[in-house]
Amino acid sequence: xxxxxxKPSRDICQRGTSLTIQCQVDSQxxxxxxxxQQPGQSLTLIATANQGSEATYESGFVIDKFPIxxxxxxxxxLTVSNMSPxxxxxxxxxxxxxxxxxxxxxxxxxTRLTVT
Amino acid sequence: xxxxxxLGSHVSVSEGALVLLRCNYxxxxxPYLFWYVQYPNQGLQLLLKYTSAxxxxxxINGFEAEFKKSETSFHLTKPSAHMSDAAEYFCAVSxxxxxxxxxxxxxxxxxxxxx
Numbered sequence: 001x002x003x004x005x006x007k008p009s010r011d012i013c014q015r016g017t018s019l020t021i022q023c024q025v026d027s028q029x030x031x032x033x034x035x036x037q038q039p040g041q042s043l044t045l046i047a048t049a050n051q052g053s054e055a056t057y058e059s060g061f062v063i064d065k066f067p068i069x070x071x072x073x074x075x076x077x078l079t080v081s082n083m084s085p086x087x088x089x090x091x092x093x094x095x096x097x098x099x100x101x102x103x104x105x106x107x108x109x110x111t112r113l114t115v116t
Numbered sequence: 117x118x119x120x121x122x123l124g125s126h127v128s129v130s131e132g133a134l135v136l137l138r139c140n141y142x143x144x145x146x147p148y149l150f151w152y153v154q155y156p157n158q159g160l161q162l163l164l165k166y167t168s169a170x171x172x173x174x175x176i177n178g179f180e181a182e183f184k185k186s187e188t189s190f191h192l193t194k195p196s197a198h199m200s201d202a203a204e205y206f207c208a209v210s211x212x213x214x215x216x217x218x219x220x221x222x223x224x225x226x227x228x229x230x231x
Contacts, residue, residue: 001162004159033219041223041224042206042221042222042223042224043160043206043219043221044221045218045219048218092159092160094160097162104148104150104162104165104167104210105162105219106162107152107159107160107161108159109158109159110158110159112157
C-alpha cells in the first residue's frame with residue numbers, strides 16, 4: 001500500500017481566510033481523491049484529481065471554493081477558500097491501490113480544520 | 117448509482133464477545149465492497165475487500181466479511197472483540213468497471229468495547 005502524508009495535520013483558521021492542504025505520496029499514482037468528513041459524519045468525495053488534467057468535482061462542490069492542483073504523480077493540494085465555520089471538517093486525500101482493484105483506496109491521516 | 121446503508125450508528129460489545137456490523141449495498145452493476153476502520157484522530161485503514169473472488173473475505177485484525185448477493189449484504193464480523201477494536205467502521209462500495217474508481221461510503225458504525 002502507498003504511504004501518504006498530509007500537511008498540516010490540523011489548523012485553526014479565521015473565517016474569510018483560505019487554507020491549502022498538501023498531500024504527498026511515496027510512489028507515483030494516477031488518481032488522487034479529496035474527501036471531506038464533517039464532524040460525526042461519513043466521508044464525502046469532493047473531487048478526483050488526475051495529473052495533467054483539471055480536477056473533476058462532485059455535485060455540491062465547486063472549483064472556486066475548493067481549488068485543487070496536481071502538478072505531478074506524487075503530490076496534490078486542496079485549498080479551502082473563503083472559509084466559514086461550516087467548513088470545519090477533516091479533509092482526507094486518498095489514492096488508488098497498486099494492482100488496479102477498482103475502488104480500493106489508501107488514505108492519508110487527514111487534516112483537521114477548525115474555522116472560528 | 118450506488119449506495120451503502122450501515123445499520124446502527126453505534127454498537128456496544130463486551131470484550132470477548134462477537135462483533136457484528138451490518139452493511140447493505142445497492143449497485144446497478146457487480147460491486148466491489150470494502151470495510152475500512154478509522155481509529156480516533158487517524159485516517160482510514162483498509163480492513164478487507166471483496167472483488168468477486170471468494171465470497172468469504174478475511175481481513176486484518178481477525179475480521180472477516182461475507183458477500184451475499186441475494187441479500188445485497190456485506191456484514192463484518194469478528195469472533196472475539198478486543199479493546200483495541202474500539203473505532204469507527206465504514207462500509208464502502210465501488211462499481212466494477214466504473215470510471216473514476218469512486219467509492220461510496222456508508223454512514224459509519226462506531227464500536228464501543230466494554231471491559
